[in-house]
Amino acid sequence: MLETRDVHQYYGSSHTLRGTTLTVPPGTCTVVMGRNGVGKTTLLRAIMGLVAVRSGNIKFGEKELVGAEASYRARVGIGFVPQGREIFGQLTVEENLQVGVYARTDGKKEIPELVFRLFPVLKTMMHRRGGDLSGGQQQQLAIARALTIGPKCVLLDEPTEGIQPNIVHEIGNVIRKLYEEEKLAVLLVEQKLPFARRVAERFYLMERGTVVAQGKMAELSDELVQKHLAV
Ligand SMILES: Nc1ncnc2c1ncn2[C@@H]1O[C@H](COP(=O)(O)OP(=O)(O)OP(=O)(O)O)[C@@H](O)[C@H]1O
Ligand SMILES: [Mg+2]
Numbered sequence: 001m002l003e004t005r006d007v008h009q010y011y012g013s014s015h016t017l018r019g020t021t022l023t024v025p026p027g028t029c030t031v032v033m034g035r036n037g038v039g040k041t042t043l044l045r046a047i048m049g050l051v052a053v054r055s056g057n058i059k060f061g062e063k064e065l066v067g068a069e070a071s072y073r074a075r076v077g078i079g080f081v082p083q084g085r086e087i088f089g090q091l092t093v094e095e096n097l098q099v100g101v102y103a104r105t106d107g108k109k110e111i112p113e114l115v116f117r118l119f120p121v122l123k124t125m126m127h128r129r130g131g132d133l134s135g136g137q138q139q140q141l142a143i144a145r146a147l148t149i150g151p152k153c154v155l156l157d158e159p160t161e162g163i164q165p166n167i168v169h170e171i172g173n174v175i176r177k178l179y180e181e182e183k184l185a186v187l188l189v190e191q192k193l194p195f196a197r198r199v200a201e202r203f204y205l206m207e208r209g210t211v212v213a214q215g216k217m218a219e220l221s222d223e224l225v226q227k228h229l230a231v
Contacts, residue, residue, distance in 0.1 A: 089131025
């Protein structure tokens with residue numbers, strides 16, 4: 001299980017994460033929702049060691065992540081799909097996936113078969129440049145790349161942003177397989193409520209760097225949505 005406890009983070013003098021506490025158990029999908037700028041991406045970047053944490057703990061099982069170098073996350077089995085995808089446009093699909101494989105520390109050099117089982121379309125595009133794929137295909141590639149390390153946990157930051165509905169649906173199916181069949185711990189950041197409701201089983205709502213509500217997805221009331229998500 002992944003766990004953040006009372007995490008505080010600053011950008012300069014701006015206090016962004018204000019005691020963020022949450023858990024991400026295996027075999028389910030936990031969604032973090034909240035309006036623009038509440039600190040969702042910052043939280044994921046803190047977990048990944050890409051921004052410094054002032055205080056608090058981030059644990060993966062028994063392992064403390066605060067203070068460890070960013071590359072330690074791949075070693076313990078945490079994959080990351082950043083907001084805006086960040087695939088390498090000049091590299092081919094195959095090369096993008098190989099970059100992920102290089103982060104493995106178990107000596108394996110092959111792209112895991114799971115990647116092509118979940119994204120058969122990528123198999124037909126191995127020699128295409130990442131930058132020539134559609135937005136939806138790039139998102140699938142970004143998820144596939146996160147899976148090349150054989151993670152136990154994946155963090156996805158708004159994977160449906162700017163993507164056509166049929167691929168959004170496919171990505172939802174993939175996320176469900178990741179926790180239902182592969183038993184991964186999935187932490188999803190999402191603004192689209194219908195997608196979150198279909199894919200996630202647990203939710204956290206954030207306001208200004210703090211969790212203000214949490215529960216089972218079925219318990220997410222219209223009142224909470226109105227209060228913390230409606231613009
Ligand atoms: N590198 C940075 N330097 C300074 N401030 C930053 C930086 N990145 C983000 N911020 C600020 O920190 C706050 C939280 O940003 P963050 O990107 O975590 O929000 P978010 O919840 O992911 O928003 P969105 O839904 O728009 O993706 C915002 O006020 C943002 O302007
Ligand atoms: Mg964000």
